[in-house]
Amino acid sequence: MPPLNALRAFEAAARTGSYVAAAEEMGVSSAAISQHIRKLEDYLGKQMFLRLNNRIVLTDAGHAIFDGAAVGLQLISEVTEQLVLDRSRSRLVVSAIESVAERWVIPRLTSYSRSCPEFRFDLRVEPDPVDFARHNIDLRIAYNPTHYPEHAIVPLEHDVVLPLCSPEYLERNPAVRDHGMAMVPGDDLLHTSWGPSFASHPTWHDWFVKAKLSPHLATKGFQASNSRVALDLAGQGIGVALGQRMMALDDMAAGRLVALSDITIDLGHSYCLVYPRAKKRKRHLAELIDWFTRADTPSDS
Amino acid sequence: MPPLNALRAFEAAARTGSYVAAAEEMGVSSAAISQHIRKLEDYLGKQMFLRLNNRIVLTDAGHAIFDGAAVGLQLISEVTEQLVLDRSRSRLVVSAIESVAERWVIPRLTSYSRSCPEFRFDLRVEPDPVDFARHNIDLRIAYNPTHYPEHAIVPLEHDVVLPLCSPEYLERNPAVRDHGMAMVPGDDLLHTSWGPSFASHPTWHDWFVKAKLSPHLATKGFQASNSRVALDLAGQGIGVALGQRMMALDDMAAGRLVALSDITIDLGHSYCLVYPRAKKRKRHLAELIDWFTRADTPSDS
DNA sequence: ACAGTGCATAAGTTTTTCTTAGGCAGCGTA
DNA sequence: TACGCTGCCTAAGAAAAACTTATGCACTGT
Numbered sequence: 136m137p138p139l140n141a142l143r144a145f146e147a148a149a150r151t152g153s154y155v156a157a158a159e160e161m162g163v164s165s166a167a168i169s170q171h172i173r174k175l176e177d178y179l180g181k182q183m184f185l186r187l188n189n190r191i192v193l194t195d196a197g198h199a200i201f202d203g204a205a206v207g208l209q210l211i212s213e214v215t216e217q218l219v220l221d222r223s224r225s226r227l228v229v230s231a232i233e234s235v236a237e238r239w240v241i242p243r244l245t246s247y248s249r250s251c252p253e254f255r256f257d258l259r260v261e262p263d264p265v266d267f268a269r270h271n272i273d274l275r276i277a278y279n280p281t282h283y284p285e286h287a288i289v290p291l292e293h294d295v296v297l298p299l300c301s302p303e304y305l306e307r308n309p310a311v312r313d314h315g316m317a318m319v320p321g322d323d324l325l326h327t328s329w330g331p332s333f334a335s336h337p338t339w340h341d342w343f344v345k346a347k348l349s350p351h352l353a354t355k356g357f358q359a360s361n362s363r364v365a366l367d368l369a370g371q372g373i374g375v376a377l378g379q380r381m382m383a384l385d386d387m388a389a390g391r392l393v394a395l396s397d398i399t400i401d402l403g404h405s406y407c408l409v410y411p412r413a414k415k416r417k418r419h420l421a422e423l424i425d426w427f428t429r430a431d432t433p434s435d436s
Numbered sequence: 437m438p439p440l441n442a443l444r445a446f447e448a449a450a451r452t453g454s455y456v457a458a459a460e461e462m463g464v465s466s467a468a469i470s471q472h473i474r475k476l477e478d479y480l481g482k483q484m485f486l487r488l489n490n491r492i493v494l495t496d497a498g499h500a501i502f503d504g505a506a507v508g509l510q511l512i513s514e515v516t517e518q519l520v521l522d523r524s525r526s527r528l529v530v531s532a533i534e535s536v537a538e539r540w541v542i543p544r545l546t547s548y549s550r551s552c553p554e555f556r557f558d559l560r561v562e563p564d565p566v567d568f569a570r571h572n573i574d575l576r577i578a579y580n581p582t583h584y585p586e587h588a589i590v591p592l593e594h595d596v597v598l599p600l601c602s603p604e605y606l607e608r609n610p611a612v613r614d615h616g617m618a619m620v621p622g623d624d625l626l627h628t629s630w631g632p633s634f635a636s637h638p639t640w641h642d643w644f645v646k647a648k649l650s651p652h653l654a655t656k657g658f659q660a661s662n663s664r665v666a667l668d669l670a671g672q673g674i675g676v677a678l679g680q681r682m683m684a685l686d687d688m689a690a691g692r693l694v695a696l697s698d699i700t701i702d703l704g705h706s707y708c709l710v711y712p713r714a715k716k717r718k719r720h721l722a723e724l725i726d727w728f729t730r731a732d733t734p735s736d737s
Numbered sequence: 738a739c740a741g742t743g744c745a746t747a748a749g750t751t752t753t754t755c756t757t758a759g760g761c762a763g764c765g766t767a
Numbered sequence: 768t769a770c771g772c773t774g775c776c777t778a779a780g781a782a783a784a785a786c787t788t789a790t791g792c793a794c795t796g797t
Contacts, residue, residue, distance in 0.1 A: 136509070137516040139440035140754080155774060167755050169776060174753095179519050180572035188763045189774035196519060203515025207508040208437070214504025215438040218480050218497060269474075271481030441785080456743060468786050470745060475784095489794045490743035 137178050142204050144171035145183055149193055149201040226255035227419055231276040234362055235406055236260045238382040240276055247426045254419055267411050273420055275409040276427075287415070289408040289424055294381040295399035296337050299392045303372035316375075316396050317348055323374040325357045327365045335403035339377055346398045366392070381406065438479050443505050445472035446484055450494055450502040527556035528720055532577040535663055536707055537561045539683040541577055548727045555720055568712050574721055576710040577728075588716070590709040590725055595682040596700035597638050600693045604673035617676075617697050618649055624675040626658045628666045636704035640678055647699045667693070682707065 147157035148168055158165040176183055183197035193201060231240045240258070248254050259265075264282035265272060280288045298316055304323075305312040311319050324339050343349065359365035362379050369376035370391055378392070380399065386392040408424055415421065448458035449469055459466040477484055484498035494502060532541045541559070549555050560566075565583035566573060581589045599617055605624075606613040612620050625640050644650065660666035663680050670677035671692055679693070681700065687693040709725055716722065 136444065136513050138753095139444060139512070142512065142516070143437065143440060153774075163754085164756060165775075166757080166777080170754075173776085177570055179516060181519060182571070186775070188761090190763095191775080200515060200519060203511055207511035207515070209508075210504055210511070211440070211443065211508035212437050214501060214508070215443070215480060218482060218501060269478055270483070439784095454743075464785080465787060466744070467746080467788080471785080474745085487744070489792090491794095492744080 138171075138174055141171040141175040141178070142200075143208060144168050145175050145197075146201065146204045146208055148172060148191065149183070149197060150205065152191065154191070226257065227273040227417070227423065228257045228259065228271055229274045229276070229423075230259040230261060230265050230270070230272045232262060232278050233260050234278070234379075235276050235382070237363065238366070238385065239406075242385055243427055244423075247423055251419065251422075273410060273414055273417060274423065276406060277409050278406055279404050280407045280409060283409045286409045287412050289410075289428060291406040291408065291428065292381060293405045294379050294402045296342075296377045296379055296402065297397070297399040298342070298375050298395040299366070299369050299378040299383055299387075300375040300395060301370055301372040301392060302390065304369075304374065305393070307372070311375075311395070316346065319375055319395070325359055325365045325368055325374045325376040327359050327362050327377060335401070337377060337400040337402070341400055342377055342398070345400060346396065439472075439475055442472040442476040442479070443501075444509060445469050446476050447502065447505045447509055449473060449492065450484070450498060451506065453492065455492070527558065528574040528718070528724065529558045529560065529572055530575045530577070530724075531560040531562060531566050531571070531573045533563060533579050534561050535579070535680075536577050536683070538664065539667070539686065540707075543686055544728055545724075548724055552720065552723075574711060574715055574718060575724065577707060578710050579707055580705050581708045581710060584710045587710045588713050590711075590729060592707040592709065592729065593682060594706045595680050595703045597643075597678045597680055597703065598698070598700040599643070599676050599696040600667070600670050600679040600684055600688075601676040601696060602671055602673040602693060603691065605670075605675065606694070608673070612676075612696070617644075617647065620676055620696070626660055626666045626669055626675045626677040628660050628663050628678060636702070638678060638701040638703070642701055643678055643699065646701060647697065 144157060144161065144167070147160050148154050151157050151160065154165040154168040154172075158168045161168070172183060179196070179200070181196040182194055183200060184191040185194055229240070229244065236258070244256060244258060248256070259270070259272070263277055263279050265275060267275070267283075267286065275283070276291075277283065280290075298319075300311075308318075308323075326339060357368065357374055359368055359376070362382065365376040366378045366382055366386070368374065369378060370386060375395060377400075379402070380387075380394075383392050387394065408427060410420060410424070445458060445462065445468070448461050449455050452458050452461065455466040455469040455473075458469045462469070473484060480497070480501070482497040483495055484501060485492040486495055530541070530545065537559070545557060545559065549557070560571070560573070564578055564580055566576060568576070568584075568587065576584070577592075578584065581591075599620075601612075609619075609624075627640060658669065658675055660669055660677070663683065666677040667679045667684055667687070669675065670679060671687060676696060678701075680703070681688075681695075684693050688695065709728055711721060711725070
């Protein structure tokens with residue numbers, strides 16, 4: 136394989152007929168072009184150009200190499216610039232932590248997309264921290280903003296947890312329906328294993344203490360591996376989850392989950408939107424941020 | 437245009453499915469491949485591979501880039517390797533100084549070529565010194581061997597100059613035909629402007645002194661810009677040239693030029709064949725050298 | 738449990754690329 | 768004819784890229 140940068144310099148010089156023009160095109164000095172072409176000629180063992188004092192003319196060997204190189208380089212350029220172009224069109228790269236992706240981000244992205252049919256996005260579900268520059272991320276829904284001190288932060292609502300269950304559960308438990316949390320059996324409690332990414336790890340014990348109810352109820356019940364699983368199980372009517380209100384908004388609006396109490400416990404951080412300040416003006420970004428931060432944003436479900 | 441070396445590394449990794457295999461193919465470490473691919477991904481803003489612990493799988497974007505890059509790079513490789521291959525086949529690059537090219541080298545190359553129909557050569561006519569490595573020269577017919585101390589030297593005959601004219605001239609000058617140089621009018625002498633590349637610059641004056649004839653005859657006549665022009669003019673019957681015997685061999689053999697005297701003056705250097713020792717075994721080279729050094733080598737004219 | 742494998746990255750070294758400067762040889766113009 | 772301008776060539780030094788080794792990580796196979 137020939138030296139590819141030298142070949143590129145040669146192609147530019149052959150096409151333009153001038154080292155100086157090739158240098159301008161490639162953003163280097165004409166001396167650099169000259170050295171590249173010499174290197175290519177050494178590799179090939181043939182002169183690519185006839186030098187007529189301060190003019191160059193392609194030799195037969197130069198023509199042969201130029202024809203092939205021009206096509207090959209053009210193909211490479213097209214296929215890679217196409218990808219670069221695709222990503223710079225009105226499409227956004229949205230990255231979210233897993234806990235917020237399915238129940239919060241996807242519905243809102245979907246509803247925004249329906250309001251702007253030409254809008255396209257890449258959605259990536261990945262843990263904190265992420266590398267904005269490397270992965271070309273436009274917007275990140277994060278839980279811990281301290282990972283991104285150099286970017287713009289737009290806080291979302293400060294999430295809390297509260298007791299949630301399904302109507303079906305209530306129908307099967309009239310005492311709970313009529314008298315609230317005080318009547319929930321300990322065995323019906325859904326406990327959440329908060330992962331290390333959460334700033335706090337609220338437990339049923341915490342909640343009962345705050346509610347001034349007997350904490351002894353809080354040692355029994357189900358164990359869910361994460362917050363999302365807890366909500367899913369609650370939605371199935373199995374029991375009562377100390378669930379994230381933000382994740383449950385749509386289910387609550389649709390009547391699939393109901394809150395058994397208004398007493399909530401804060402999670403340590405707010406979810407927030409993070410974006411590089413330089414991308415402020417990118418198409419759809421500001422609109423999407425606004426869409427996400429409206430309290431009354433309709434979701435699609 | 438993407439970073440081409442990174443693209444090449446990516447193509448090898450994609451094709452082989454492994455950084456380690458790509459590294460072996462390219463003769464670098466797997467860390468180098470990894471860094472190249474990261475650079476490409478940063479440029480394109482997309483991951484090319486999905487990393488599955490210690491395995492890699494192309495993403496959709498990776499497939500799109502790979503398809504184009506593979507074709508482009510293959511084209512480039514083929515067209516350049518073809519040239520490299522062409523030059524390594526049984527063809528020789530023969531370089532000669534101008535004074536010896538037309539009347540000595542070309543006839544002998546032609547006759548050798550006729551005896552070996554598959555033989556092909558590049559003949560370059562250029563002054564001393566030449567760059568063997570850079571221009572991939574196999575054989576050089578040089579005048580001054582001191583330019584090439586590191587190469588093998590095969591001396592050709594030690595050239596001399598002597599009085600030459602055409603039969604037509606003699607027919608028009610019976611006195612010269614019958615009594616030789618003593619009867620040549622000064623006005624019929626062809627003087628040669630020897631260029632700086634000749635080690636000596638013999639004049640008619642020198643010749644007459646050596647011949648013990650009156651030197652006063654040697655200030656008149658024609659002026660030829662170089663040795664070849666002088667021979668051409670002599671061949672046209674204009675006058676008598678102090679011409680190079682070596683260059684005149686074929687004309688003499690054909691009867692187009694005749695020597696008016698056996699008295700000669702040495703030129704400072706011999707013509708010689710020069711070749712890089714490493715190329716000794718290259719096909720046709722030894723045969724051609726032998727062909728050139730045979731005293732009785734037939735020429736084609 | 739442990740050895741082996743392959744990718745990722747840091748840090749330092751080596752190589753390549755690039756720069757500026759000066760040379761050369763022609764061309765066009767006064 | 769003299770001179771300014773142009774573009775290619777190359778040397779030498781600076782900057783950038785490429786490469787190395789070493790180490791870490793997470794898996795696989797025994």
